[in-house]
Amino acid sequence: MTRRGSYAKGIAKREEILATALEVVDRAGFRGASVRELADAVGLSQAGLLHYFDSKEELFTAILRKRDEVDTSRTDPGADMVETLLDVVRHNAETPGLVQLFASTSVAATSDVGHPAHDWFVDRYANVLAHLAGAVRARQDAGEIDPAVDADRLARVLVAVSDGMQVQWMLDPEVDMAASIELVWRLALAAVGSGAGATGASGTA
């Protein structure tokens, strides 16, 4: 019954800690918080908290993992992926601390191959991109998006807008992150049959 990487570590309690940590980061924000701060917040000593996680990075990554889990369960599995993305982004606007944690961790982990969360981010982006590209292709098949548009590229744009708007939103919480994604999507739908996909290169990267 033990899970890979967390053998003998009291999984139930671990989950409980993560649930609490999620709320704490959400409410109190994340300002490069230390393990000790988070430990205090969840009602454990620093050593007590690290008993459940191998390192600081593993701890914070676990929180992000948990966040994804919660988002997934809150979200309609049958919904269009773009709608799901919009839903998650709208929800993000109510969890500043998690946006902060995600933004800083994503930069740290993606820019360092040795970071404990690097591989997780690789998988996460690959997964989201694949789903979004699928949604784009579905619209292309339905004749609603110009088939000349590179679906993978448009998927990357949607993810980039989601990530990039977080910075602008942190600078000014009045900014509507979801509306930016909607604008891109609307433009893609409106540009059907206008040759917007025309480009020199045909590669996807």
Place this chain on the structure above:
Amino acid sequence: MTRRGSYAKGIAKREEILATALEVVDRAGFRGASVRELADAVGLSQAGLLHYFDSKEELFTAILRKRDEVDTSRTDPGADMVETLLDVVRHNAETPGLVQLFASTSVAATSDVGHPAHDWFVDRYANVLAHLAGAVRARQDAGEIDPAVDADRLARVLVAVSDGMQVQWMLDPEVDMAASIELVWRLALAAVGSGAGATGASGTA
């Protein structure tokens, strides 16, 4: 002749240091580098380097400022702002260290009002957004972009794509950051007269 904030600090030498630091970060990368590391690289002791900058954050911000300066001088002042953005982003793909430094500093500074670089980022984004929105409006006046599209919002999208693609590019340097911006721009131009601007809210945020 002394400048605000750098009185009695040997401006010429400071500039020389920044020029070197720019190259160093560019070449050697930036992995949350310490002042000491950078000091070694520019041929000064840690104390010697901090003689020219009030703090670590001020130092790294100065590097980013310098980068902008160099970009501005490398760039055609009369060019369309979107073309300029593309030019800068294409150039970024050749300076991984600076992208890394920018990404992590922007997250740290925007998420913390007390960060020494916070105000600079506020100004920087306001400036870039204003220029891009102007470029959008020019196209709208020329009938090349649907006037119903919110120019400020499209400007935010362009900036968000630029920022967001940096993360995807750090995960995979094969990714073409500029091509994503081009796609958005092409979609905007292609969607003219198709009602893509239609939306419930009319606010810009």
Place this chain on the structure above:
DNA sequence: GTCTATAATTTGATAGAC
């Protein structure tokens, strides 16, 4: 399983000689 205590570093910043 949780805590106390502490190890082992590291870092930014300052004081003061030269």
Place this chain on the structure above:
DNA sequence: GTCTATCAAATTATAGAC
């Protein structure tokens, strides 16, 4: 103006008592 030396603080991680 630059360096050496050092400070003071903070952090993660671990060892070991209970």
